[in-house]
Amino acid sequence: MKGWIAFWNILLKDVRSYYLKPPNISWGLLFPLAWTAMFFIRSGLGFESIPAILPGVMGISVLFGTTSMLSVTVTFEKKGRSFERLLLAPIPLEVLMLAKTSGAILFGTANAFVPVVIAAFLTDLSGVDWAILTPAVVLIAVSSTFLGLFIAVAVKEVFEAQTFSNFFRFPMIFLCGLFIPLDRLPVFLRPLSYVLPLTYGADLMQGAVNHAARLPLFLDFALLALFCLGLFLASLRNIRRKWIL
Amino acid sequence: MDTGAAQAIEARGLSKRFDAVPAVDGISFTVRRGELFGFLGPNGAGKTTTINLLTGLARPDAGTIGINGVDCSTDPKAAQHLIGVVPDESNLYPELTGFENLCFCGALYGMRKNERRARAGELLGVFGLADAADRKFAGYSRGMKRRLAIAAGIIHEPPILFLDEPTTGIDVAGARQIRRLIADLHESGTTVFLTTHYIEEAERLCDRVAFIVAGRIVGIDTVERFIQPERDRHVMQVSCLNVPDGTLRELAEGFPDSRFQDLSGGVIRVEADSAVPVGSLVRFLEERGAEVTEARRMRPSLEDVFVRITGIEAAALRREKEKKGGGA
Ligand SMILES: Nc1ncnc2c1ncn2[C@@H]1O[C@H](COP(=O)(O)OP(=O)(O)O)[C@@H](O)[C@H]1O
Ligand SMILES: [Mg+2]
Numbered sequence: 001m002k003g004w005i006a007f008w009n010i011l012l013k014d015v016r017s018y019y020l021k022p023p024n025i026s027w028g029l030l031f032p033l034a035w036t037a038m039f040f041i042r043s044g045l046g047f048e049s050i051p052a053i054l055p056g057v058m059g060i061s062v063l064f065g066t067t068s069m070l071s072v073t074v075t076f077e078k079k080g081r082s083f084e085r086l087l088l089a090p091i092p093l094e095v096l097m098l099a100k101t102s103g104a105i106l107f108g109t110a111n112a113f114v115p116v117v118i119a120a121f122l123t124d125l126s127g128v129d130w131a132i133l134t135p136a137v138v139l140i141a142v143s144s145t146f147l148g149l150f151i152a153v154a155v156k157e158v159f160e161a162q163t164f165s166n167f168f169r170f171p172m173i174f175l176c177g178l179f180i181p182l183d184r185l186p187v188f189l190r191p192l193s194y195v196l197p198l199t200y201g202a203d204l205m206q207g208a209v210n211h212a213a214r215l216p217l218f219l220d221f222a223l224l225a226l227f228c229l230g231l232f233l234a235s236l237r238n239i240r241r242k243w244i245l
Numbered sequence: 246m247d248t249g250a251a252q253a254i255e256a257r258g259l260s261k262r263f264d265a266v267p268a269v270d271g272i273s274f275t276v277r278r279g280e281l282f283g284f285l286g287p288n289g290a291g292k293t294t295t296i297n298l299l300t301g302l303a304r305p306d307a308g309t310i311g312i313n314g315v316d317c318s319t320d321p322k323a324a325q326h327l328i329g330v331v332p333d334e335s336n337l338y339p340e341l342t343g344f345e346n347l348c349f350c351g352a353l354y355g356m357r358k359n360e361r362r363a364r365a366g367e368l369l370g371v372f373g374l375a376d377a378a379d380r381k382f383a384g385y386s387r388g389m390k391r392r393l394a395i396a397a398g399i400i401h402e403p404p405i406l407f408l409d410e411p412t413t414g415i416d417v418a419g420a421r422q423i424r425r426l427i428a429d430l431h432e433s434g435t436t437v438f439l440t441t442h443y444i445e446e447a448e449r450l451c452d453r454v455a456f457i458v459a460g461r462i463v464g465i466d467t468v469e470r471f472i473q474p475e476r477d478r479h480v481m482q483v484s485c486l487n488v489p490d491g492t493l494r495e496l497a498e499g500f501p502d503s504r505f506q507d508l509s510g511g512v513i514r515v516e517a518d519s520a521v522p523v524g525s526l527v528r529f530l531e532e533r534g535a536e537v538t539e540a541r542r543m544r545p546s547l548e549d550v551f552v553r554i555t556g557i558e559a560a561a562l563r564r565e566k567e568k569k570g571g572g573a
Contacts, residue, residue, distance in 0.1 A: 002355025009352035017340050081336040085397075087302060089353035090326035244304060244321065 006091045010099035014073050019107050024069070029114055035060050039179070050123045055205035056178035058112040058137065059198060063144050063169055066108035070148030071161030073100055078243070079158065087244065093236055101145045108141035132217060133208035139224045140201035146231035147197070153238045177202045182214070197227035251314030253278045253405050253436040254299060259308035261294055268294040270460035271308070276438060276453075278313075278404075281431040283451035283468075284440040287557055291460040292440035293333060296407050299438070300330050312405065326354065329403035333410050335390035339383035343374055343393050346382055347400055354401035361400065368396040372426065388419030395426060405436045412446060424450060448472075448547035456555055464554045468547060475545030481515045481523070482508070484539040485530055492533055499529055 018024060039053045077083040086096050119125060151164045174180055175189060176198040182190060193199045200220040207213030213220065254276035261269040269291040276282040284292050297303035299310055301321030310317050312324035337346045344365055351361030369378045372392045377385065385393065391411060398406055408427065412420035427450060431437050441447050447454050448468055455465040464471070488511055496505045496513070503517040515521050527537045543549075552558060 005355045005357065006353050009349060013338070013341070013349055017338070080339075081332070081334055082338055084302060084332060084336060085350065085353065088300060088325060088328075088330050090322060090355075091353070092322065244302060 003091050003095050006089060007095055007099040007102075010086065010096070011102045014100065014103040015106075018069065018072055019103050024107075031061060031064060031111070033114065033118065035115070047123045050119050051125070051127070051209050053179070054115060054119055055202055055209050057115045058205060059140065059176065059178045059202050060173060061111040061115060062108040062137065062140050063172060063198060065111035066104045066141055066144040067148035067151070067165045067169060068162070069104040069107055070101070070145065070152045071158050071165065073103065074149065074152040075155060075158050075161045078152075079156070083243075093239060097149065097232070097236060097239070101149055104145040104148065105138070105141045108144060109138055112137045112141065127209075127211070129208045129211075132204060135221070136201060136204035136208060136224075139204075139221065139228065140198065142228045143197040143201065143224055143231065146228055146235060149235045150231050150238070153235050153242070172196055172198050175199070177206070197224055197231075200224045200227075251311065252276060253280065253313060254282075254438060255309075255311035256295075256299065257309045259295070259298055259310065260306045261291075261298055261303060262306060267460050269298065269305075272457070272460070272462045273308075274455055274462060274465055276436060278436055279431075279434050280452050281427070281437045281439065281450055283447035283454040284438065284457060285442065285444065285447050285454055285551065286440075286457035287442065290457045292457060293409055294460075295457070296330070296409050296438070296440065300328055300407055301325055326401075327404055329398035329401065329406045331391075331395050331398040331406070331408045331411060333413070335387075335394040337382050337390070337394060337397060340381060342379050342381055343369060343385070343389075344378040346393060347397055350397040351400045356401060364400055364402075365396075368400065372396045373422070388415050388422070391415055391419070391423060392426070395423070399430065399435070403435070405438070406430065408437060408439045410440055410442065412441070412443065420446075444548045444551050445546070454547065456551060458555050458557070464550070471547060471550045472545050475549050477518070478545070479517045479519065479521050480543040480545070480549070481521045482539075482541055482543055483513045483515060483526065483530070483537060485511050485513070485535040485537045488513075488530075488535045489533055492530070492535065495533070496526075496529065500526065 035057045039057060040050065074083070077086075086100070087093075089096070116125070147168065148165060151168070152161050155161050155164055171192075172178075175185070175193045176196050177193065178198070182193055182199070185193065200215070200223045203213050203215050204217060204220045204224070207217055207220075252275040254274075256275070257273050259269055259272050260267065272291075272295065274282075284295065286292055294303065298305050299312070301317065301324075304321065305318065308318070313327050315324040315327070317323040338349070341349065347365035347368060348361050351364060356364070366375075366378075369375045372395070374389060374393060374396070377389060382390065382393065395408070395411065398408075411427065412423050415423060424446065427437060427439065431450070439447070439451065451468055453465070453467050454471065456463050493505050493507055493513070496503075500517075500522070502519070503515050503521060506514040506516070508514050515526065521542075523540055527540060530537055
């Protein structure tokens, strides 16, 4: 019960202090909007092409939404030393870090559905399998958030977190099959794709929206979940090693 | 869990090094329940590191830690519900108001909403911050920030409170207010572990004091017992104008039972094992052309003890700290 009170209030504070701030809300809305417009215009096709680019746009929205927030909620608070208050609280580190990341997971998930809502006005989405798409988006948000956490824990400065996450984010746009199908990538790049969690998330979304997944869905889900667990445990280990000196 | 006989804090052979530098080097001490314990030492002595070790923000390389009888050498989380910590920097959330900050800190310790709101309101009153309750922490003055940080440290009514240099960088009036709050906490039965570089502060507030220098405890005792030997020595300070060169040497020859020290600015320190012969001393000086403006007996203080034990001049300690405080 006590741990739950702490968890809930840490999450609530982050949502109020960071996620519901106008710049972040508009960023969360505008960014997916801009990507949707850009890819739509570039494709030069009609509204019927929207489902084809929808998974990619959703993936980018989640990836950028989640990772950029972690550098604030974790790196920034670590630098300002208010994070010490959290480390001094009598709650397990696991609960603490889940509380610090839940806001980003919710934010990322919400970001992903911005392009979906826009698309719903422009084209017919009745073919979408929501029972797969929704958990897939949540898992993508979790894995991207934990990737952001892993980066945030590895660096000292906010700008390092930003730079380091771009080092992952931009290649991921091209390597994870968001817009370019994996079999059109050069052969020597393909192994890279399969060590990035978003590849499996993108495959799930392709399956849900366009019924064009290339791996069995349960395998995608399982691997994505495994990445989440691995990144979270690695981050905890780093915090224990580097922050509790 | 509550073993009546246990000490509030029990450190045995605590060591912590950063790279090659030993920050804390095999220190042992105990703090009894309800005691106000002072940890006194110069900049970089290892005070903050010791607090970090005791509160679970750092892991010791060697040694054991007991908090109210709970062994937390291996599990730093084991006793965190028993302690409150006021860090050397007021690290509350700038974007939250004073009231919100306190409520949030209460929630971290699992306090329910009504409980933490009531306690936050009460503390804001006690700490003279009621009028600033709904203002953002970012806009608080230094003294207000520090007081709110202390309030945040005791929101969950911990039996043990750690205070890291609570009056450093605070103006005189603010510091006095903070010292009064600490004394009240002590009065109400809270065990207090206080680090400070103000020797007078430790002398006035603390039951017992440890001197820490370069990661080692070089002295630990009650303030009373520390000062007792000083009472048997007689110390005077004589201020004079126009002291001719070589006077100090002549004084030493003329008064072989006393020791003399030039404190600069025309102040001469005289120390003797029996009463200093003031009359003949003043005459001696005036015969040599010096004009004595003041001669007074120095009350023995913890400062003398500190200087004797550590070899560090108290004035140097203060200057060093002011530089640090001014830059921060
Ligand atoms: N995180 C750290 N990394 C490296 N050295 C440190 C670290 N923290 C403290 N030290 C060193 O340990 C010594 C003790 O520091 P500290 O405990 O902060 O002293 P105090 O609080 O008494 O001023 C200093 O020499 C300081 O430079
Ligand atoms: Mg310190």
